[in-house]
Amino acid sequence: MLVRWNSAKNLEIQQRRDVSFEEVLDAEILDVIPHFNPEKYPNQKLLIIRLRGYVYYVPFVEEDDGYFFLKNIIPSRKFNAIYNS
Numbered sequence: 001m002l003v004r005w006n007s008a009k010n011l012e013i014q015q016r017r018d019v020s021f022e023e024v025l026d027a028e029i030l031d032v033i034p035h036f037n038p039e040k041y042p043n044q045k046l047l048i049i050r051l052r053g054y055v056y057y058v059p060f061v062e063e064d065d066g067y068f069f070l071k072n073i074i075p076s077r078k079f080n081a082i083y084n085s
Helices: 007-017 021-026 077-083
Strands: 003-005 028-034 044-051 054-062 068-070
Touching (some): 003 007, 003 021, 021 044
Parallel strands (some): 003 068
Antiparallel strands (some): 044 054
């Protein structure tokens, strides 16, 4: 999988959530689902991952050149309950 991200956003996520896009590359991929708000984010999907024993979702867009652009890394109690039960 070819991926890229905004380095400033990665730094912000590292400071706020103590996770990084680099860690997403090594995380266990659990699922890929449509974004739950397609009206606002029509081109985004959610990568559901397990990282350090907790479930996160990573919004991403597939770009025309085949790369996946990662947007954010968000811990999710809802997905944690579903995928870690």
